[in-house]
Amino acid sequence: MAHEDLPFVVDEHRAHFPDGFFARLGPRFLTAYTATYLGTPHARGYIAEVGGLPAGFLVGVIDPAAHRGQLVRKHGTRLALRACAALSLRPLLTLHFIRTRLSRYCRKLLPARYTRGQEELRPVRRDGATAVLSHVAVNGSARSLGLGSALIERFTQDAAAAGCARVNLVTAAGPDGAGRYYERLGWRFAGSTRTPEGRSFLTYEYPLYTPFPDDPRLRYFQGPAQ
DSSP: OOGGGHHHHHHHHHHHOTTSHHHHTOHHHHHHHHGGGSSOTTEEEEEEEETTEEEEEEEEESSHHHHHHHHHHHHHHHHHHHHHHHHHTOHHHHHHHHHHTHHHHHHHHGGGGGSTTHHHHSOSOOTTOEEEEEEEEEOGGGTTSSHHHHHHHHHHHHHHHTTOSEEEEEEESGGGSOHHHHHHTTOEEEEEEEOTTSOEEEEEEEEOOSOOOOOTTEEEEOOOOO
16 A cells, blocks of 8 residues: 555545544544554555556554554654544534543553654564454455455465464444454454444454465555664
């Protein structure tokens, strides 16, 4: 994934995950946030193409702790300002944020400001770590071409090469989720959670043993060596 792919990725993200909090903050914030997956060894972004045009995307994190620290240190102020601007235009979403997310975000993000520089010192390879598949989506015109599974395999390949022991993801429970799809790909159910809004989500896990073969339909961005 490159910066010129961001408009496509943001449009598809908002179309496939409209209820997500970041998607509800609007395209400007979502573009800035998605860009944080580029240019870092701790995350990956991929584009699947059909006929030279983007048809699907995947973003995921190889090292969640290091990625979060780098995101806060390098992009935190800009993202916070964009989020505040978006919330100022959405009073109901602001109340929802204060009630359900503010304290949790403070607990997770504020400590990262005091670990400045540590993510650069941490090796990219971390044996036994858990990678996180954040979002994957394929345009409706390219369904049934196997692009979704190819994107997922590419991410699991890179996670295995980085020394991760497993990959986790979260999907909505019930007919709106993709649990059965991941089960067909060999993922195993690992638990369920409920959000403060009452929405149910399922966690799936994929154990990593050997890398998957490369897929020629994918081009990918990998951050520079540290």
